[in-house]
Amino acid sequence: MSINLLPLLFGLPAMLLAMYAQFRVQRAYSKYSKVRNRQNATGADVAQTLMRDHDINITVETIPGNLTDHYDPRRDVMRLSQGVARTPSVAAMGIVAHELGHAMQDKAGYPLLKLRAGIVPLVQIGSSLGYIALLGGLMLGITGLAWVGVLLFSGGALFALVTLPVELDASNRAMKMLQASRLVSGEETAQVKSVLGAAALTYVAALAQAFSQLLYFVFMALGMGRTTRRRY
Numbered sequence: 001m002s003i004n005l006l007p008l009l010f011g012l013p014a015m016l017l018a019m020y021a022q023f024r025v026q027r028a029y030s031k032y033s034k035v036r037n038r039q040n041a042t043g044a045d046v047a048q049t050l051m052r053d054h055d056i057n058i059t060v061e062t063i064p065g066n067l068t069d070h071y072d073p074r075r076d077v078m079r080l081s082q083g084v085a086r087t088p089s090v091a092a093m094g095i096v097a098h099e100l101g102h103a104m105q106d107k108a109g110y111p112l113l114k115l116r117a118g119i120v121p122l123v124q125i126g127s128s129l130g131y132i133a134l135l136g137g138l139m140l141g142i143t144g145l146a147w148v149g150v151l152l153f154s155g156g157a158l159f160a161l162v163t164l165p166v167e168l169d170a171s172n173r174a175m176k177m178l179q180a181s182r183l184v185s186g187e188e189t190a191q192v193k194s195v196l197g198a199a200a201l202t203y204v205a206a207l208a209q210a211f212s213q214l215l216y217f218v219f220m221a222l223g224m225g226r227t228t229r230r231r232y
């Protein structure tokens with residue numbers, strides 16, 4: 001098999017899954033951002049209710065963009081996109097509750113959230129150094145250096161591995177909070193779940209992508225051992 005086909009072979013299934021997950025998220029968001037929630041509560045209203053009911057003390061800010069909503073554990077700030085903050089939709093309700101699920105994790109000292117925050121700088125340095133080491137190893141024919149690159153690069157896969165349970169847990173907490181505050185009806189519970197389920201799939205896809213890339217690098221490093229012994 002030609003070596004040029006290998007990245008495609010390794011990356012294709014995960015890439016297709018990522019595209020499908022992105023499609024699901026966009027579809028769920030565009031559908032449920034048009035469905036008004038029964039409480040007629042905007043994302044900002046939902047945030048106020050949930051923060052009051054669940055004793056969450058954080059700052060809420062509005063930022064531009066679409067689906068840019070996130071919780072920043074370093075600053076105790078939840079940033080909501082304008083569409084989510086100002087729209088009284090089922091999607092906005094689910095997204096705000098999910099971000100507050102992260103705030104609850106933070107408050108509860110959820111260990112995987114701490115671990116994820118802790119490995120971020122490591123992953124950033126590791127992935128860039130990893131590329132340099134791997135490419136250097138491949139070009140100079142130093143197998144050991146290529147393996148160092150693989151090892152450094154594996155931080156990205158670890159990050160994706162830790163992220164998945166953190167995200168699933170935040171969505172679980174979100175559903176519990178929404179139900180405890182009586183913000184969702186039975187039908188809305190299913191709708192919010194489908195929005196959050198689509199979002200969860202993107203993290204599954206990210207994990208698949210990170211591992212297929214790592215696997216590709218492992219095979220490249222393994223292949224080096226063979227090619228260096230081969231005669232041309």
Ligand SMILES: [Zn+2]
Pocket residue numbers: 098099102167170
């Ligand atoms: Zn999240």
